[in-house]
Amino acid sequence: MTQSALRRGSVPAAIEIEQFAVLFNTGRHVELESRARELLERHPDSGQIWKALGASLLMQGKNALPAMQKAAELLPDDAQAHSNLGNALRDLGRLDDAVASYRRALAIKPDYAEAHGNLGIVLQDLGRLDDAVASYRRALAIKPEYAKAHNNLANVLRDLGRLDDAVESYRRALAIKPEYAEAYNNLGNVLRDLGRLGDAVASYRRVLAIEPEYDEAHNNLGSALRDLGRLAEAEASYRRALEIKPDFAEAHSNLGVVLQELGRLDDAVESHHNALAIKPDYAEAHSNLGIVLQDLGRLDDAVESHCNALAIKPDCAEVHSNLGIVLQDLGRLDDAVARYRRALAIEPEYAEAHNNLGNTLRDLGRLTDAEASYRRALAIKPDYVKAHSNLGAILQQQGRFDETESSCRRALELGPDYEDAFGNLLFALNYHPDKSAEEIFAAYREYDARFGMPRRNTWCIHANDRNVARRLKIGYVSPDFKQHSMRHFLEPLLAHHDKQEVEVYAYSEAVREDAVTARYRGYADHWIFTHGLTDDVLAERIRAEGIDILVDLAGHTAFNRLSVFARKPAPVLVSWLGYGYTTGLTAVDYLLTDDTSAPAGSESLFSEKLWRLETPGYAYRPAEGMGPVSSLPAMTKGFVTFGTLSRAVRINHRVVRVWAEILKRVVNALLVVDSKDFQDPVMQANLVKQFAIYGVGQDRLEIGCHSPPWDVLRRVDIGLDCFPHNSGTTLFETLYMGVPYVTLAGRPSVGRLGSSILKGVGHPEWIAQSEAEYVDKAAALASDLPGLAALRTGLRSEMEASSLMDEPGFARKVEAAYRMMFENWAKN
Numbered sequence: 036m037t038q039s040a041l042r043r044g045s046v047p048a049a050i051e052i053e054q055f056a057v058l059f060n061t062g063r064h065v066e067l068e069s070r071a072r073e074l075l076e077r078h079p080d081s082g083q084i085w086k087a088l089g090a091s092l093l094m095q096g097k098n099a100l101p102a103m104q105k106a107a108e109l110l111p112d113d114a115q116a117h118s119n120l121g122n123a124l125r126d127l128g129r130l131d132d133a134v135a136s137y138r139r140a141l142a143i144k145p146d147y148a149e150a151h152g153n154l155g156i157v158l159q160d161l162g163r164l165d166d167a168v169a170s171y172r173r174a175l176a177i178k179p180e181y182a183k184a185h186n187n188l189a190n191v192l193r194d195l196g197r198l199d200d201a202v203e204s205y206r207r208a209l210a211i212k213p214e215y216a217e218a219y220n221n222l223g224n225v226l227r228d229l230g231r232l233g234d235a236v237a238s239y240r241r242v243l244a245i246e247p248e249y250d251e252a253h254n255n256l257g258s259a260l261r262d263l264g265r266l267a268e269a270e271a272s273y274r275r276a277l278e279i280k281p282d283f284a285e286a287h288s289n290l291g292v293v294l295q296e297l298g299r300l301d302d303a304v305e306s307h308h309n310a311l312a313i314k315p316d317y318a319e320a321h322s323n324l325g326i327v328l329q330d331l332g333r334l335d336d337a338v339e340s341h342c343n344a345l346a347i348k349p350d351c352a353e354v355h356s357n358l359g360i361v362l363q364d365l366g367r368l369d370d371a372v373a374r375y376r377r378a379l380a381i382e383p384e385y386a387e388a389h390n391n392l393g394n395t396l397r398d399l400g401r402l403t404d405a406e407a408s409y410r411r412a413l414a415i416k417p418d419y420v421k422a423h424s425n426l427g428a429i430l431q432q433q434g435r436f437d438e439t440e441s442s443c444r445r446a447l448e449l450g451p452d453y454e455d456a457f458g459n460l461l462f463a464l465n466y467h468p469d470k471s472a473e474e475i476f477a478a479y480r481e482y483d484a485r486f487g488m489p490r491r492n493t494w495c496i497h498a499n500d501r502n503v504a505r506r507l508k509i510g511y512v513s514p515d516f517k518q519h520s521m522r523h524f525l526e527p528l529l530a531h532h533d534k535q536e537v538e539v540y541a542y543s544e545a546v547r548e549d550a551v552t553a554r555y556r557g558y559a560d561h562w563i564f565t566h567g568l569t570d571d572v573l574a575e576r577i578r579a580e581g582i583d584i585l586v587d588l589a590g591h592t593a594f595n596r597l598s599v600f601a602r603k604p605a606p607v608l609v610s611w612l613g614y615g616y617t618t619g620l621t622a623v624d625y626l627l628t629d630d631t632s633a634p635a636g637s638e639s640l641f642s643e644k645l646w647r648l649e650t651p652g653y654a655y656r657p658a659e660g661m662g663p664v665s666s667l668p669a670m671t672k673g674f675v676t677f678g679t680l681s682r683a684v685r686i687n688h689r690v691v692r693v694w695a696e697i698l699k700r701v702v703n704a705l706l707v708v709d710s711k712d713f714q715d716p717v718m719q720a721n722l723v724k725q726f727a728i729y730g731v732g733q734d735r736l737e738i739g740c741h742s743p744p745w746d747v748l749r750r751v752d753i754g755l756d757c758f759p760h761n762s763g764t765t766l767f768e769t770l771y772m773g774v775p776y777v778t779l780a781g782r783p784s785v786g787r788l789g790s791s792i793l794k795g796v797g798h799p800e801w802i803a804q805s806e807a808e809y810v811d812k813a814a815a816l817a818s819d820l821p822g823l824a825a826l827r828t829g830l831r832s833e834m835e836a837s838s839l840m841d842e843p844g845f846a847r848k849v850e851a852a853y854r855m856m857f858e859n860w861a862k863n
Contacts, residue, residue, distance in 0.1 A: 071088035093122060099122075103119050103120040107136070120136045124136060125157050156187060182208045186215070189202075189218075198225050202222065205219075219239070224255060227255075236263070250279040250280040253275045253279065269293045273286050284310040297572075318343075318347040325338070325340030325361065329361050338362070366547060375391055386416035420453050421455075424459050427442030427460065432684050439463040464478055466687070472783070476639075501860075503858045508538045508581055514589055516545050522656075523655055523656050524653045524654065526558070526656055528654065533847075534560070544566050544595075570596070587623065606860045608624050626784075629649065630649065632652060633784045646852055651794065666824070677705070679706075683718055691726060694706060694726075705737060709737075745768075752823060753774065753816050754770075759782050760786060773831055777803060777816070778801065779803045798833075
C-alpha cells in the first residue's frame with residue numbers, strides 16, 4: 036500500500052496530476068487507472084503518470100511492479116517513487132529487493148517518515164525485529180504523531196516478547212487516532228497475551244463499536260471469551276465472524292475448539308473440516324481436528340490428522356507433542372517419547388512437552404526419568420499447575436509422601452479449580468504410613484467442600500419411576516473397560532447380571548479399546564463413550580437416560596468422572612471396586628464393601644453410607660494362561676523365598692522394617708520384590724538402601740520386574756502383604772498360584788482387603804493384628820515346610836470352591852443390594 040497521497044508534478048500537465056491526486060484520495064482507483072493508461076499513450080515517458088498508474092494498481096491488488104519500476108526509472112531522484120516500488124516488491128514477497136528500494140528512497144530523503152515506517156514492516160517480515168524497531172523509532176522521531184508507526188512498532192515489540200512496551204505503543208497510537216480500530220484489535224491481542232482477559236474483551240468490544248463488521252475482532256473476542264470459560268459467548272462471537280466472512284478458516288477452526296470444549300464433538304469435527312475445505316494447508320486446523328478425533332476415540336484418524344499438520348509444518352513443536360499424546364493413548368510409548376524429544380529438539384524450553392514426556396516415561400516405569408522431566412517443565416514454567424500435580428503423582432509412586440503432598444498443594448495454590456491435583460493428593464494419603472485414618476479422612480472432607488458440595492444442587496431432583504419391583508437401570512462409569520486389573524472382578528459381575536432384573540449401561544472413558552473392551556460391550560445393554568464429554572453434558576445424559584443406580588468404578592484414580600457424580604445425576608449413587616476407599620463426596624449414597632473391609636465402628640471414616648455385603652465383597656476371575664501351581668520351591672532350594680508383586684508406593688519404612696525382621700528371623704530366606712516400578716535401576720537401588728538401614732544386605736533381596744509374573748510366583752513360598760495400604764489384585768493371584776500370604780489388618784478399608792480375601796478363602800489364621808504378630812506368622816509358616824507344601828497343593832482348589840470365585844452368587848448378592856438401595860430411595 037502507498038503511504039501518502041500522490042504528489043503533484045509539472046509535466047505533462049499539472050492539472051492532470053492534480054486530478055490524479057483527487058481520484059486516489061477519494062478511492063476511485065479504477066477510474067484513476069483508466070485515466071493514467073489513456074495519458075500514457077500520449078506521454079509514455081512521464082514518470083508521474085507511471086507512478087499514478089502503479090498506485091492505482093497497488094490499491095486494487097493488481098501487479099503494480101512494472102509501473103512502479105518504470106516510475107522509479109524515470110524519476111531516479113523521487114523518494115516517493117522508490118518507496119512505492121518497495122511497496123510493490125513487498126506485496127510480491129520480494130522482501131530483500133523491497134528493503135533496497137526503501138533505502139534508496141531514504142538516501143534521497145532521509146527524513147521520509149513513511150519510508151522508514153515501510154522499511155520497518157519489511158524488516159519485521161524478514162524476522163529482523165531489532166532492525167524493524169529501529170526503523171519505526173526513526174519514523175516516529177521525524178513524525179511523532181504517526182499513529183500507524185506506533186501501531187506497527189507495538190506489533191514488533193509484541194513479537195519480541197516486550198508486552199508491556201507494546202501496550203504503551205498501542206495506547207500512543209490510539210491517543211493520536213482514537214477511532215483506530217486496528218490498533219484496538221492489536222491491543223486486545225497483547226492484553227490477552229498478558230492474561231488480562233477482561234481488558235482484552237473490552238478492547239475488542241471497542242473495535243466493534245467503531246467497526247461492527249470487523250470479522251477478525253469478532254474472532255479474537257471469541258478467543259478471549261473462550262479463555263475466560265465463557266464458551267457460549269465465544270461460540271456466538273465466532274459465528275458472528277463467520278456471518279461476516281464465511282470463508283474465514285481461522286474462525287471455523289476456533290469454533291471447532293470451543294465446540295469441543297462444550298462437548299459437541301461431532302460439530303467440532305465439522306467445523307475443522309470446514310476450515311480445511313477453505314484452507315487445506317492450515318496446519319493448526321489439522322492438529323485441532325486430531326485432538327477432537329482423539330476425544331472421540333478415533334485414535335488412528337487422530338494420528339493421520341497430526342501427521343497432515345506436520346507435513347505442512349514439520350518443525351511445529353506443538354504438533355509433535357500432540358501427536359505424542361495420541362501415540363501414548365495407543366500404547367505406542369516409545370514412539371510417543373520420540374515425538375516429545377523431537378518437539379524439545381525444536382523448542383527446548385517447551386514446558387508442556389517436558390510434562391508430556393514425563394507422563395509417558397511414567398507409563399514406561401521409568402520413574403526417576405519422569406520426575407526429571409516434570410522438574411524440567413517446572414524450571415521453565417514455575418506456575419505450571421499440571422506439572423506440579425504430575426510431579427506429586429510420580430513422587431507418590433516412589434513412596435515420597437510428604438513431597439507428594441507439597442507438590443499437590445502447590446498445584447492447588449496455583450490452580451484452585453484443578454481437581455486432579457486434589458485427587459492425586461488423596462490417592463497418596465491413602466498410602467501414607469504415618470498418618471491416621473482420621474487425618475486422611477479430613478482431607479476427603481476438604482475435597483467435598485471444595486469440589487463436591489458446590490456442584491450438587493443443580494442435579495438433585497429425579498423423576499425416576501419409584502416402582503420397586505420393576506427392572507432397574509444400572510449405570511457403570513469407568514475409564515478401565517479394557518485390559519486392566521479391574522476386569523478380574525468386574526467381569527464376574529457383569530457376565531452374570533440377571534437381565535430381567537437389571538438393564539446395564541456402560542459409560543466408558545477408555546480411549547483405547549481392546550479385546551477385553553469387546554467382552555464388556557457384550558455384557559452391556561447400552562454402551563456410551565464418554566471421553567470428551569463435559570461433566571454437565573454427561574450428567575444431563577445420565578439423567579435423560581433415567582439411570583436408577585449409578586456406580587463409580589474409579590474413585591480418585593486417573594480419568595475418573597467423580598465431578599459428574601458430584602452433580603447427583605441419578606437417584607442412587609454407589610462407589611465400588613476401583614479405589615478401595617471413600618470418594619469423599621456426600622453426593623454419593625453408598626460405598627459397596629463387606630463386613631471385613633469396613634467393620635462396625637468405622638462409619639465415621641467414610642462420606643458414604645456403608646453397604647456391607649457378607650465377606651468377601653468381590654468375586655475373582657483369574658487371568659488366562661496363569662498355568663499350573665508348582666511344587667514348593669523351598670523343598671528343592673533348601674531355603675524359604677518370600678515374595679510380593681506390590682507396587683513401590685505400598686512399600687514404606689514400616690513395611691521394610693517388618694520384612695527385614697522376617698529375613699533376620701528366617702535364616703537364609705530370600706525376599707523377591709517384583710513389579711513394574713522396580714524395572715527402574717534407581718528404584719531398585721533405593722529399596723536396597725532402605726533394607727540396609729535394618730541390617731539386610733542385597734544378597735537377601737531379588738528386586739526386578741517380570742510380566743506376566745506367574746513364574747515369579749512359582750519361585751515364591753510365602754507371600755507378604757503391604758500395610759497400611761494392602762496390595763490388591765496380586766493377593767488374589769498369589770493365592771491362585773498356591774502361595775499363602777500374611778497380612779496386617781489395618782485401616783478400613785484399604786488396610787483390610789488382605790483380610791477380606793483371606794476370610795473369603797477360609798484362612799483367617801494368616802491375618803495379623805500387629806506388626807509383631809505379622810513377623811511371627813510369617814516365621815511360623817516358614818518353619819513348617821511340609822505344611823507349606825500341603826497348602827500349596829490344595830490352595831487353588833480351596834479358592835475355586837470358595838465364595839471368592841462364586842461369580843453367580845456374587846452377582847445375586849450385588850443385585851439384591853441394588854434393589855434394597857433403590858427401595859430406600861423410592862420410600863423417601
